Amino acid sequence: MTRLMGYGLLKPKHKILGADIAGRIEVVGRNIKQFQSGDEVFGNTAECGFGAFAEYVSVPENALVLKPTNISFEEAAAVPQAAVVALQGLRDKGQIQPGQKVLIHGASGGVGTFAAQIAKSFGTEVTAVCSTGKMEMVRSIGADHVIDYTQEDFTRNGQRYDLILAANGYHPISAYQRALNPEGVYVMTGGSMAQMFQSMLLGPLISRTGRQKMGNSAHKPNKKDLIFTKELLEASKVKPVIDRRFPLRDVADAIRYLEAGHAQGKVVITVEHTM
Ligand SMILES: NC(=O)c1ccc[n+]([C@@H]2O[C@H](COP(=O)([O-])OP(=O)(O)OC[C@H]3O[C@@H](n4cnc5c(N)ncnc54)[C@H](OP(=O)(O)O)[C@@H]3O)[C@@H](O)[C@H]2O)c1
Numbered sequence: 001m002t003r004l005m006g007y008g009l010l011k012p013k014h015k016i017l018g019a020d021i022a023g024r025i026e027v028v029g030r031n032i033k034q035f036q037s038g039d040e041v042f043g044n045t046a047e048c049g050f051g052a053f054a055e056y057v058s059v060p061e062n063a064l065v066l067k068p069t070n071i072s073f074e075e076a077a078a079v080p081q082a083a084v085v086a087l088q089g090l091r092d093k094g095q096i097q098p099g100q101k102v103l104i105h106g107a108s109g110g111v112g113t114f115a116a117q118i119a120k121s122f123g124t125e126v127t128a129v130c131s132t133g134k135m136e137m138v139r140s141i142g143a144d145h146v147i148d149y150t151q152e153d154f155t156r157n158g159q160r161y162d163l164i165l166a167a168n169g170y171h172p173i174s175a176y177q178r179a180l181n182p183e184g185v186y187v188m189t190g191g192s193m194a195q196m197f198q199s200m201l202l203g204p205l206i207s208r209t210g211r212q213k214m215g216n217s218a219h220k221p222n223k224k225d226l227i228f229t230k231e232l233l234e235a236s237k238v239k240p241v242i243d244r245r246f247p248l249r250d251v252a253d254a255i256r257y258l259e260a261g262h263a264q265g266k267v268v269i270t271v272e273h274t275m
Contacts, residue, residue, distance in 0.1 A: 018052025018251075018269070019044050019221075021059075022067055022076035032061050040067040044080035044221040053251050055271050065226045068233040071240065078110075078240040078266035083229045085219045086115035086167070089189040090122070093217035094163045098123030103154065103161040103179070106168025107143065108134035110266045111190055113241040115165050116143050121237040127161070129154055129169065134264055141241060155179045166191050166199075168261075173198040177212060186214040241265025247272070 022042040025035050035041065043064040051057045067076045090096045102119045106112045107128030119126045120142040128143035135146045147154045155175035163185050164176055170192040180186055188199035196216065203215035232238040243264040246254035248271050258267050 014050040016051040016054050018054070019046040019050055020077050020080045020082075021045060021052045021057055022073040022079075023271075025064075026056065028061075034061045035064065035066075040069075040073070041065065042067045042073075042076040042080060043226065044084070046081065046221050053248065053269060055248070062223050063221075065223060065230055068230050070236070071233055074242060074245060074268045074270060075240040077268055078242055079114075079229060079233065080226055081219065081221070082110040082266060083114040083118070083232075083238065083240075084221060084225045085111050085189050085217075086118050086165070087225055087229060088220065089165050089167075089187045089217040090115060090119055090163070093187045093215065094165060094185050096122045096124060096163055100124045100162035101127070101160075101181075102163045102165070103127045103129065104143075105129045105154075105164065105166045105171075105176075106191065107138050107146075108264055109168050110263060112167040113138075113141060113265045114238060115167050115189075117141050117238040118232065119163075119165070120144075121232055124163075127154070127159075137241065137264060141239065160184070163187070165189060166195065170195045173202050173206070173214060177206065177214065180212050180214075183211045184213075186212070188216040189219075242268055244268075245270050 025037050025039045027037050028035055041064040045052050045059055045063055048059050048063050102124040104112055104115045107116045108130035116126055116128050126143050127145040128138040129147045129149050130138050131150050132148050135148055138146050155171050155178050160181045161179055161184060162181050166188045168191050176186045188195055199216040207213045245268045248269055251269055254267050254269055
C-alpha cells in the first residue's frame, strides 16, 4: 500500500526516509527571509523529498516553523505529522465543536495521543480507547474516560458519540456507525487496510444516504496547521508523549519497533551533534 501511495512502486523513490525533523538551522540560502542560522525549528519534509533520518537535511523554508521554546528538540521532532493528522481529522473532517462527546480509537499511539489532547483543547468530553497497560498514560494526558479494548467493546456498550476518530485499531464500519449519534461524524486517519477501504468506499455512501457522516482524512502537511499546533504546545494544551528514543545508527530497529504496532506515543531518532 505504501508503494501505491507514491513511495515508489518498484524501488524506493527517496533514498533517505523520515518526514519529521527538529533542529538548528546551520545556513540559509540567499533569498530566505523567514529564518537565519541558529534558529531552532521543526517541520515536516514529506512534501519536499523526505530525508529526515540524517544529521543534516536541506528543506524549503515553508516546511519549517520556529520550535516552541518550552519543548525539547526530541519532543518537537515527535510533533509535525502525527499532530497535524490528528488536527485535520478532528477539526477539518470531523468539524469538532465544544461540548461534544468525542471518542478516540487507538488513543495510545503516535496519532492518538495528539488526537486525545487536541480534542480536549477544543473543549470536548474525550473518551479514549486503548489497552490495559496504557490506560494510566492516556488518563494523564487528559482523557475524561478510558475504555480498555481488551475488556470492553465500545461499539456494543450502548454509549453514543458525536465524533469518533479512528487513529488505530479495527472495527467494521457498521460497528463505528452503531456508536455514533444520529448526526455523528466518523473520521478514519489510520488503522487496518480493511478499515481504510471501508471508510473510503462505504463512508461516502453512508454519508449520502443518512445524517451521519463517515469517511477518511488524508494528511495534508502545511505550515498553517503546524503553526496552529505550535500554539497548542506553547499554551501547554498539548504535550508530546515519547515512548522510546533510538540513535540514528539504529533507525532500522526503530522502524521494526514501530511496525510491531504497540508504541506508546511516538518513537524518536536522536542525532549526536559532533561539531
Ligand atoms: N491519515 C494519514 O494521513 C496518516 C498519517 C500518518 C499515519 N497514519 C496512519 O495512522 C495509523 C496510526 O499511526 P500511529 O503513528 O498512531 O501508530 P502507532 O503509534 O504505531 O500506534 C500504535 C498504538 O496503536 C494502539 N492499537 C493497536 N491496535 C489497537 C486496537 N485494536 N485498539 C486500540 N488501540 C490499538 C497500540 O496500543 P496497544 O499496544 O495497547 O494495542 C499502540 O499504542 C497508522 O496506520 C498510520 O499508517 C495516517
